[in-house]
Amino acid sequence: xxSSSRSLIRRLSPYFSARIRLNSRLLSSxxxxxxxxxxxxxxxxxxxDAVHMTDNCVRRIKELQAEEASKKLLRLSIEAGGCSGxxxxxxxxxxxxxxxxxxxxxxxxxxxxxxxxxxxxxxxVDYVEELIRSAFQxxxxxxxxxxxxxxxxxxxx
Amino acid sequence: xxxxxxxxxxxxxxxxxxLLDQRRRSFLKLGVKARGCNGLSYTLNYADEKxxxxxxxxxxxxxxxxxxxxxxxxIGTEMDFVDDKLRSEFIFVNPNSAGxxxxxxxxxxxxxxxxxxxxxxxxx
Numbered sequence: 001x002x003s004s005s006r007s008l009i010r011r012l013s014p015y016f017s018a019r020i021r022l023n024s025r026l027l028s029s030x031x032x033x034x035x036x037x038x039x040x041x042x043x044x045x046x047x048x049d050a051v052h053m054t055d056n057c058v059r060r061i062k063e064l065q066a067e068e069a070s071k072k073l074l075r076l077s078i079e080a081g082g083c084s085g086x087x088x089x090x091x092x093x094x095x096x097x098x099x100x101x102x103x104x105x106x107x108x109x110x111x112x113x114x115x116x117x118x119x120x121x122x123x124x125v126d127y128v129e130e131l132i133r134s135a136f137q138x139x140x141x142x143x144x145x146x147x148x149x150x151x152x153x154x155x156x157x
Numbered sequence: 158x159x160x161x162x163x164x165x166x167x168x169x170x171x172x173x174x175x176l177l178d179q180r181r182r183s184f185l186k187l188g189v190k191a192r193g194c195n196g197l198s199y200t201l202n203y204a205d206e207k208x209x210x211x212x213x214x215x216x217x218x219x220x221x222x223x224x225x226x227x228x229x230x231x232i233g234t235e236m237d238f239v240d241d242k243l244r245s246e247f248i249f250v251n252p253n254s255a256g257x258x259x260x261x262x263x264x265x266x267x268x269x270x271x272x273x274x275x276x277x278x279x280x281x
């Protein structure tokens with residue numbers, strides 16, 4: 001190998017290796033995306049399209065699961081009512097339905113039915129512990145506008 | 158015999174006893190604040206000493222202080238404690254309450270609604 005081609009290779013190799021690294025990153029991220037879409041049913045990757053859980057919420061659900069024989073899921077649903085039009089409803093459920101969206105964190109599942117999901121896209125579920133009450137709460141909901149300050153009732157945009 | 162300003166259910170008293178023992182505090186103090194969708198909402202804090210104008214209520218072996226600003230709004234209220242898997246909270250059954258928001262946290266009394274009509278100047 002001539003010295004000029006050797007130095008050429010030396011000059012070009014960082015570009016090649018950077019390109020190879022970029023390509024492999026693209027490949028691995030797109031395959032991860034495909035994998036997540038296949039494995040969990042309708043769990044969207046962009047975070048504005050999911051319902052999130054805080055760590056305290058996950059911890060509380062795990063506590064509740066430890067008390068039950070069957071594996072319980074936390075179900076968030078919307079019902080009409082409250083002082084601002086709609087209100088949140090939390091329940092423990094055993095099974096999911098075909099039209100449910102499932103969000104998983106740390107091994108616990110939050111389930112939202114398809115109709116309710118439109119009202120809680122991007123929301124965060126928290127478990128709030130105060131002297132006067134300890135309860136699940138939707139702490140932020142970008143899909144809602146206004147709403148009562150006790151956070152159980154809200155209006156939609 | 159003087160009618161109690163505030164009464165407690167057995168469950169509420171047991172829960173309060175547990176909280177005070179756990180934290181080693183002397184009293185729970187009940188107040189109200191203006192917020193929520195319908196006038197007022199209840200506040201609950203620990204307290205170690207009785208303020209000069211606080212109302213002391215003792216029921217079922219448990220001591221509760223009532224903030225003087227809250228007194229008129231909570232006369233005759235029964236304080237209960239509900240505990241199910243999804244929530245555990247103190248609830249207040251208040252005969253003065255003229256309306257309540259869906260979650261029950263916020264309530265309005267006749268006196269507070271009149272105050273609101275007058276222009277909200279005397280809102281506590």
